[in-house]
Every structure is written in structure tokens, then in C-alpha cells.
Amino acid sequence: MPVAKSLKVLVVDDQQTMRGLARQCLGRLGITAVGLAATGSAAWEQLEAKPFDLVISDLNMPGMSGIDLAERIKAHPVLRSLPVFLATSDAYREQASTAQVDHFVAKPFSVADMRAAIEEHFGQLS
Template sequence: MPIAKNLRILVVDDQKSMRELARMCLRGLGVEEIDFVESAEAALERLKEAPFDLIISDWNMEGMTGLEFLKKIRQNPVLARMPFVMATTERTAEHVLAAKSAGVSHYIAKPYSQENFKKTLEQVLGPLT
């Protein structure tokens, strides 16, 4: 069981309001180590600098999309097994299947509640304490 306060999570979203929602939900769950970046390109750089336990990424971003970012993560031998949650407004079966085919760990629809966020994290990481 992961201890929430010991988790290090990278949130990738180009919308400030969504980064703030993620911050509020994660802090409410007891997560203290949260890094935020506005693009997949910035996330790839941050991943070179520090280890993370989980990536939470938006799908629709300027430049590299969340799906393209996920594929890059899964192709990287060092990062390939890192849990990756896609948080997005894209809810079609086509989008969900594309993310699953690319190796997403879980998919959560925006906007989400803290309760939904907790369920998602626990499905990916196991019960939080």
C-alpha cells in the first residue's frame, strides 16, 4: 500500500484550472510531492531530472498530445512501466481504446471529483494510506 504523502506525482496539463483541480485533489488525499508542467515536452525534460511514481496527463495539449506523450513513455525502457493516468474530456470509445492500446494505466474523465480521483489512483497504485 503506497503512503500518499510519500508519492511523487507529475501532472501534465496546459490548463491552469485543471492543474489547480489536480493540486486540490492530490493535496486532499495527502500527496505532498506534486510537480506541474504545461506540456508533454516539459514533462519529458522533468522526467530526466527526477523520479516519479505516477504521471497524470491531459490528452489535448499544444505540441505533443497526451497520447503521443504516453507512447513516448511506453517506448522508453527506463519509464515504460511507470503508471500513467490520462485525465481528459475525450470520452469516446475511440479515444479510450487508443489510450488503452498505447498502454495507459487508467483513464479518468474531466472534470473529476476528489472521490473519483482517489478511486483512480487506488486502481493504479493500490490502496492509499
């Protein structure tokens, strides 16, 4: 089965526009199983309820930040191997450089950047 068709991705961003843009970019890559969460807490509830192959989280969110969410995932005995991509603009990348994440994704999202990040981690998308 092609990688893109089988990936289940959770997108976490407090801005509805960014969640929609991420979903659209993923859809153009053939990834249609996309969960959406507006907060880190809502994302955590989804992660406890069903399996995902990848989390793409915004860095700056009220309450649980993307870094906090990544650290919580990486500390969890079952979820620790779940890849976490942190979405941020270049202006905040240095602030997040010590976070326990598997990859950084530029904001605003683009199909080319999303493809590059996913292929670097999962291999060639079909």
C-alpha cells in the same frame, strides 16, 4: 509509510486551472509531492530530471498530446513501467481508448474519481 505520503505525481495539462484542480484533489488525498507541467515537452524534461511514481496527463494539448507523451514514456527503457493516467472528458474517451495508458481519469477532476483511480493502481490510500 502510507502510500499517499510517498507518491510523487507529475500533472500535465495546458490549462493552469486544471493543473491547480488536480493538485488540489491530490492534496486532499494526502499527496503533496506534485510536479506540474504545461506541455508534454516540459513534462518530458521533468521526467528526465527526477523520478516520479505517476503521470496524470491531459489528452488534448498543443504539440505533444497526452497520447504522444504516454507512448514516449512506454517506449523508454527506464520509464516504461511508470504508470500513466490520461485525463479526459467522456466525449474524448473513445478517441483515447487505444492509447498505452494505465488508467483514465475523468475531467473535470474530482477527489472521489482521483482516489478510485489511484487506489485501483497502487492500493488503498492511507
